[in-house]
Amino acid sequence: MRRDEMMRRLRERKEPWDIAVVGGGATGMGVAVDAAARGLSVALVEAHDFGKGTSSRSTKLVHGGVRYLEQGNIPLVMSALKERGLLRQNAPHLVHDLAFVVPNYSWWEAPFYGIGLKLYDMLAGKYGFGPSRRLSREETLDRLPALDPEGLLGGVVYYDGQFDDSRLLIHLAMTAADLGAALANYCPATGFLRDADGYVNGVRALDTESGEELTIPARIVVNATGVFTDQVRRMENAEAEELVSPSQGIHLVFDRSFLRGETALMVPRTSDGRVLFVIPWHGHALAGTTDTPVEAPSVEPRPFESEIEFILETAGRYFTRQPKRRDVRAVYVGLRPLVKGEGKSSALSRDHVIHVDGSGLLTITGGKWTTYRHMAEDCVDHAITLGRLPDAECATKNLHIHGYREEGIADDRDEHWGVYGSDAEAIRAMAADPVLGARLHPLLPYLAAEVVWAAREEMARTVEDVLARRMRALFLNAIAAEMMAEPVASLLAAELGRGEEWVSKQVREFSALAEQYKVK
Ligand SMILES: Cc1cc2nc3c(=O)[nH]c(=O)nc-3n(C[C@H](O)[C@H](O)[C@H](O)COP(=O)(O)OP(=O)(O)OC[C@H]3O[C@@H](n4cnc5c(N)ncnc54)[C@H](O)[C@@H]3O)c2cc1C
Numbered sequence: 001m002r003r004d005e006m007m008r009r010l011r012e013r014k015e016p017w018d019i020a021v022v023g024g025g026a027t028g029m030g031v032a033v034d035a036a037a038r039g040l041s042v043a044l045v046e047a048h049d050f051g052k053g054t055s056s057r058s059t060k061l062v063h064g065g066v067r068y069l070e071q072g073n074i075p076l077v078m079s080a081l082k083e084r085g086l087l088r089q090n091a092p093h094l095v096h097d098l099a100f101v102v103p104n105y106s107w108w109e110a111p112f113y114g115i116g117l118k119l120y121d122m123l124a125g126k127y128g129f130g131p132s133r134r135l136s137r138e139e140t141l142d143r144l145p146a147l148d149p150e151g152l153l154g155g156v157v158y159y160d161g162q163f164d165d166s167r168l169l170i171h172l173a174m175t176a177a178d179l180g181a182a183l184a185n186y187c188p189a190t191g192f193l194r195d196a197d198g199y200v201n202g203v204r205a206l207d208t209e210s211g212e213e214l215t216i217p218a219r220i221v222v223n224a225t226g227v228f229t230d231q232v233r234r235m236e237n238a239e240a241e242e243l244v245s246p247s248q249g250i251h252l253v254f255d256r257s258f259l260r261g262e263t264a265l266m267v268p269r270t271s272d273g274r275v276l277f278v279i280p281w282h283g284h285a286l287a288g289t290t291d292t293p294v295e296a297p298s299v300e301p302r303p304f305e306s307e308i309e310f311i312l313e314t315a316g317r318y319f320t321r322q323p324k325r326r327d328v329r330a331v332y333v334g335l336r337p338l339v340k341g342e343g344k345s346s347a348l349s350r351d352h353v354i355h356v357d358g359s360g361l362l363t364i365t366g367g368k369w370t371t372y373r374h375m376a377e378d379c380v381d382h383a384i385t386l387g388r389l390p391d392a393e394c395a396t397k398n399l400h401i402h403g404y405r406e407e408g409i410a411d412d413r414d415e416h417w418g419v420y421g422s423d424a425e426a427i428r429a430m431a432a433d434p435v436l437g438a439r440l441h442p443l444l445p446y447l448a449a450e451v452v453w454a455a456r457e458e459m460a461r462t463v464e465d466v467l468a469r470r471m472r473a474l475f476l477n478a479i480a481a482e483m484m485a486e487p488v489a490s491l492l493a494a495e496l497g498r499g500e501e502w503v504s505k506q507v508r509e510f511s512a513l514a515e516q517y518k519v520k
Pocket of ligand 1 (some may be wrong): 026048050051057084188247250364366512
């Protein structure tokens with residue numbers, strides 16, 4: 001997947017694309033894969049890097065959502081559990097089962113959560129990941145050795161899926177590119193084309209690397225811009241009513257010693273009525289999340305102090321060792337594109353919506369990472385009707401995602417190489433060269449070869465693209481990531497043909513960004 005080839009595909013096409021997608025997160029990339037797999041022609045433009053928005057900032061769970069079960073949203077849970085099963089089937093290198101334990105400190109919790117989680121198992125049907133069961137006090141401590149034993153009565157274990165969100169996104173992009181889609185990062189949509197009757201029939205975009213203005217004619221334009229949905233709709237109709245309410249969620253990342261073992265902790269009811277997870281991820285422990293309504297979306301949202309304190313305090317209640325601010329290796333923040341409604345954001349719908357503006361602009365928003373495939377199917381079905389496109393059945397239920405490897409990663413849990421799936425071999429071969437085999441930081445497993453791979457095959461354009469989304473260094477350890485910026489910039493410069501000035505600017509910009517991922 002090379003950017004110059006993608007720009008060539010965009011420039012050289014003379015006739016309109018069947019579908020042009022604005023937004024390169026889970027939703028837009030899902031639409032691109034679905035459309036391309038049906039044999040439709042599709043172009044996608046992303047303002048920043050693929051996954052720069054919410055889709056790299058999730059809790060990393062492929063789940064039905066135990067919480068939505070509590071809210072009684074059975075159809076959402078069932079649909080998400082089915083999608084969880086399909087995703088593990090189609091991307092076994094990226095999705096693996098994870099055991100979650102709900103610890104019980106009151107007598108009523110074991111029967112209450114035990115029954116709820118049995119229902120969760122039941123709703124998964126043939127897509128189940130493993131039966132939940134009650135645990136004795138000893139079994140609970142065996143699985144979660146760091147748990148506070150005082151007053152602990154036992155626990156309930158259940159199973160869900162875990163993944164690497166931005167890695168899946170890159171592999172979805174590669175899947176769509178293999179199927180003929182044209183995908184451009186660093187190309188914000190700046191406006192729409194219209195036909196004589198005023199209907200939207202294409203997108204104007206700006207290649208921010210070359211300064212070239214792009215005109216992308218299309219039969220249907222899909223707006224998949226997450227929390228930026230309304231901004232993009234207003235480029236077409238300044239009066240468009242708001243569809244989306246952004247709600248912020250943060251995560252704190254600690255050393256793995258805070259959790260120990262391979263099991264995640266699930267706190268089913270925090271003081272603000274949410275759930276809190278502490279999850280093993282890429283050799284670290286990730287704790288989150290929060291749900292704070294925010295007025296306006298931003299590209300790089302910042303954590304509120306109260307959110308940091310809330311997670312430290314809530315997680316601290318469950319562990320023998322209290323996590324402190326100085327233990328936080330990274331904090332990352334995401335904005336949920338919740339569909340607008342009344343009341344608290346934690347109660348707003350997690351379902352997706354498809355909206356058609358008077359101009360024919362098709363918007364898809366809401367939903368979850370887990371349900372991206374189903375959302376895309378629904379969206380492309382609508383696009384086919386609306387744009388009178390050739391009728392073709394959805395083909396993604398059994399479509400292997402780029403990197404598919406039957407063995408998956410479930411057995412060895414080698415998450416570092418495992419997430420590359422079938423590409424791992426080629427990157428490992430590059431790493432046989434002593435320069436490319438060098439580790440970039442002693443605390444993280446990433447090698448120089450991965451930077452070169454990201455530049456050559458995965459359209460990484462900046463130090464941030466590499467350290468935040470192709471590797472997860474920035475999300476795991478902000479200080480280590482900052483120390484990696486210089487070697488990464490030099491490797492990238494050699495691949496992309498940039499000079500010293502570019503290297504210094506990249507290092508400066510990345511250091512400023514990394515500051516926001518530190519907790520002081
Ligand atoms: C804290 C948190 C935890 C979550 N945890 C989970 C989880 O564990 N499991 C799960 O299933 N779901 C989870 N979710 C939900 C999931 O992450 C989101 O539903 C999903 O990522 C939304 O994807 P999206 O593509 O709609 O939005 P985004 O990923 O935000 O993508 C929209 C893209 O549009 C681009 N864009 C904006 N304007 C323009 C323009 N003018 N031109 C071109 N591009 C533009 C943006 O740059 C952005 O990349 C979580 C969400 C949050 C916030």
